[in-house]
Amino acid sequence: GGASKSLTPQTVEKLLAEYHLLGGVSERNRVAGWTDEELSWLLVAFSSRCTQIQEIVQLEVQESPRDTEMSPRKLNSSKKDKHKHKKSTGNAMSLHNLALQKQSAIKYIVVFNQSFVNYPSLSDRFWNLLDCTGLSHCTFPEYTSLMYKIVRGSWEERVKVAFDLFDTDKDGYITLEEVIHTVTEISEFICNVARGVLTMNEFNRLKLSEVHRLFAGTKDGRLLFKEFAKVAEFHQSLFGCSEILDMVFGRVIRKMEMDMKRDHVFGRHLHETALGNVKDITGDMPFVPEVIASAIHYLREHNALGTPEIFRISVARSLLDSVKEELNKGITLRAYLRTRQGDKEDKVMLLASIIKTYCLELKEPAFTEDISRKIIAVEESGCEEKQKLEYFKKVFATLPTPNRYFLGTLFPFLKEVAEAQEARKATGCMNSSNLGVVFAPCTLYSPSDPTCGATSAPHAFKRFIDNCECFKPAQENPLINCGDTEVESLRKQLQAVQLERDTLRKEVLSLNLK
Incomplete structure (x- = not known):
């Protein structure tokens, strides 16, 4: 457009x-x-x-x-x-x-x-999503409806889009053959787009094993939408198939934002600056905003991760505001760094401040408010460490695509920072605990209740950094193979913790009123 x-x-x-x-x-x-x-x-x-x-x-x-x-x-x-x-x-x-x-x-x-003409079967699948009436044409309401579900929709809406993508004959249920066929076709398209990053065999290995797990418990080898929706959160990696729609429609939204001359970097929803960035999609940081990807690249390439008190010390507010103004006008951070004068340490602290500021000014926390509350409740519970980690893996898999990729890129980077800091044993060492103190208030919090998790959220964030290998964006959900008893036990513990928190809040509110 x-x-x-x-x-x-x-x-x-x-x-x-x-x-x-x-x-x-x-x-x-x-x-x-x-x-x-x-x-x-x-x-x-x-x-x-x-x-x-x-x-x-x-x-x-x-x-x-x-x-x-x-x-x-x-x-x-x-x-x-x-x-x-x-x-x-x-x-x-x-x-x-x-x-x-x-x-x-x-x-x-x-x-x-x-060109979609080279993928006739795949184009039919996409067209079925657009053409709600089956009249071989796509109207403007149909177009905007699908786009909204993909780029701004809820978890339930995205699950329905994924189901419809698999349900090629529109008979109301999906079969093993339909899903395998869809995965194979989309892998060919994505691998042609991202040449040199991912081969078709690698893509298929990631997805096809998950397809078989999806249908492992079915009696007749097919799933209705209600059945698919119940288990979707345990098979998050399959949603890589619908991520191609995020790429396509995300580019339209980015073009719209630029034409409207909106501030299109800071103070937005994560998906609005992450989706449709073809440079990042075909690189090693898909769905990561350019400003974050470029900052991480620079800090790694210049061996700056061990810089004393990185992320603790911020640059002058006037400097940060001037850089934000330039980036919001449309210049990329990479281009800005090429023209900026100054020594390496100044740039390092500036980039660290930019990463923190981007996270802090997001309209919604990177973890989303709903998931943040669940994580904080589990962290404050009496669960064992292993159980907490297992539950964190489960809820991480239910995050929207851009959020999973963003956090799945941020965690390993921060772990590298922590390891570099500990290796140098510098003053003001920013280990994973200190990084949790810095980043939890920016990413893992409840906007409607600022006091929620004030002390527990940093501990939870530290756990994400230390176990970053468990939180890859397209990774198979670790609870797939857990028994029903274990999953149900975790759910009951979470409900008990949330009930206890609600009771305490009511008591505090009652005392304040008195």
Whole structure:
């Protein structure tokens, strides 16, 4: 999508009014979804893409052998008729005639230099997600509805998208063969996009073993959506298949943010700065915002992880604000570092401050509020260390894709920092305990209750650093092979801890009121 002058402001207003009347996704998303400004941009971009594809199709028709034999008079007449038709269509523009047709869309839309026409079966799968009516065309409400579920949807909505991606024949259940076929096709596409990073065999090894585990307990070799939703959190690595949708739609959202000239680095939701960054997707830090990826690269390459009191000492606020202003204008951190003068230590402390500030200013904690509360409750419980770690693995797997990749990149990096600090035995050693004190208030907290986990969250964060190898983004969930008794025991302990916390809070509130 991009800027287009094909729609007048009056037409956009008319179409959006029609959109609201139809329902679309706007009514449900009024609180935390598309704004009118975002819908206007998406509408213009969608219309622009439809127009571009129509023009390509018409040009191909004109250049066909039958058309090349037409006389100049007939050609001029044909062009006039086409112009009249285009003009009348513009005057009668409605959401009904603004749609992507299946054959032309699949043929002419290219993603990451890969044309969907080269993947006919895969393109059918994606099209089934867009085309809710089965009429071989995708309307604007259908397009925005799917995009919202993918880039801003809840866990339940993302589970439903993944199920629909596997359910190719739309019969309401998925089979082992359907899921294997889907995984294989998507692995081919992703491996062609990320050449040199991941081979198809590696991708398949990661996913196919998980597919067999998914169906291991089924009686008839198939899963209904309700059954799939119950076990989805235990098979998080399978959602790598739907992450390709995060890549595609995430790029559209990033383009929208840039065109609107919004501050598109600091103070946003994590997924808004992480998704669609092709540089990071095809590198070794997929779904990690460029500002974080570049900062980590620099600190590693310049052997700066052992710098005394790194992450403890912050740079001057005026300097940090000026750098944030530059980054929010659209310049990458990598480009900024090439032009910035100063010694290495100044840059090291600046980058450490940028990483902390990015985490602190996120609109929602990197762990999300819901998961943060669960982790804090378990950390404050009387569970054994092993049980705590097992539960942390389980809830980590339920985080949204960008959050898992972000934290799955941050933990190993911080462990490297802790090891480098301890090796140098420098003053103000930033071991994993001290790093937990710094990063827990930025990533693992409850915005609605700032006192929640004030002392326990740093201990939990330390556990994530020390056991970072257990928290890889696409790793198979460790509780898959746990017995039902063990899982149920953990759940009961968590419920007991949460009940105890709620009771104590009520008692404190009662005393304060008195």
